[in-house]
Structures are given as structure tokens and as C-alpha cells.
Amino acid sequence: CDEINLNGTPKDSSVERATFTHAQKMRAAATFGFGRVHGLGMLAWHRSEVSGKMLGNPSVSETLTSYMLSLRRRKVCVSLVS
Template structure:
């Protein structure tokens, strides 16, 4: 990619979503501009284009110590990241509703548990090869084993107030079985909690 590819990505997003033009002057109010969500989609498209279509992967955009040339994915750069943070702050100040993840509730976990335990969903089927171009039913994803593991992550995240990236750091050695009805989980990282970093959960 061009050495200034990261700057070009910023300019592309800025032209579509920012309230200022590329020359730094304010845009006319009549000119439509995309939301922050649209800006995120543009960046995701750039990340995919450079990463998958051009085979650059997700390596951060950086200068090679060997060749002196820029290597990696220009969309995964400090320049683009800083701009996205700035754009989000501007959108919030302008009154745009901030995007947020849907909070999981005990009711949702309850419904997931019963759905994932339905016979046709919970059945653990043998692994089979599927042709790349074969039609896919979006309602048929994963399998019984994958759904059980995902449900476990959801429950642990809910009980321990973890973000999903924190939950994914938990490994088998962090879990110790106490009895057939309980286990102990030691978080492998710091987590502010009035009860410390250990939780003992009794399985029903």
C-alpha cells in the first residue's frame, strides 16, 4: 500500500461522516453526513479489503526496521484509531446517540438455556465437510458443543461482570471443581470487586 494509506482512509471517512471538509472548513448544513456507525462500517470495509482481499492480515500498520517501508494493514493504524476516537466524541457532542451493546439479562440467559437444550439444537453431531459455495441456513450455526461453550461464557460473564474479551482469557487451569454441584473460578487478571478475584458458583 501507499505509505500514506492510513491518511487516505481517514480522509475517506472524514469526507463521508465528518462535519468539516478535507480543507478544514465546516461543511454546509445541507450536505448529508454519515453517522458514527457508518464510519465504523467504512473502516471495517477498509480493514477487510486490505486484510483479506490484499492478504495483509490484521498486523498493525508500522514501519519495517529491515526495509524501512510501511507494512501491515493501514486500517489497523494509530492514525485511523485516533481519528475514530475524535470523530466519536464529536458525534456525541453533536447529540448523536452513542452506539451501545445490548445488555444481557437473567431472562435472556434463561431463554438461551432452554433453547440450547432443545433436542434438535443440543444434539452433538459428527463433524462433516461442507462445500465452500454450498447454501447456508443462517439459523443453523455451530452445534450442540459450541452452543454449550458459548452459554457457559455468557453465564460466567454475567456472574463475574466481565467483558467478553476478559471472559475469553479464562483457561481450563483457572477453573477448579469443588463438588459435583460447584466449582471455583480464579480470574487470571485484575478485576475490581468488593469480593476479590475469586467466585464460587453452585451449579443447580
């Protein structure tokens, strides 16, 4: 979905990118996996003030939500240019 590879280099323009819809499906699968399969529920990912441990579902984190919104904006911009 992104314009860059995992190592930080830009993707070649000939490489086909996944759609935003695909990213949404992947996030939904992660949310289900963490929430139901691993029993982490739908509580947002956060650090416990008592124990200092991370609690909740990582796919429901503020960081991932922000990333998905950013990805959507970038995908819309790319489709308008194309």
C-alpha cells in the same frame, strides 16, 4: 462524517452527515479489503525497522484508531447539542 470538506472548508449545516456507525462499517470494509483481499493481515500499520518500508494493514493503524475515537466523541457532542 466530518464537519469539514476534504479541501478544509466547513460543511454547510444543510448537508446531511453520515453517522458514526457508517464510519465503523467503512473501516470494517477497509480492514477486510486490505487484510483478506490484499493479504495484509491484521498486523498494525507500521514502518519496518529493517527495510524502512510500511508493513501491515493501514486500516488498523494507530492514527486511524485515534481518528475513529475522536470522531465518536465529536458525534456524541453534536447529538447532545442537537
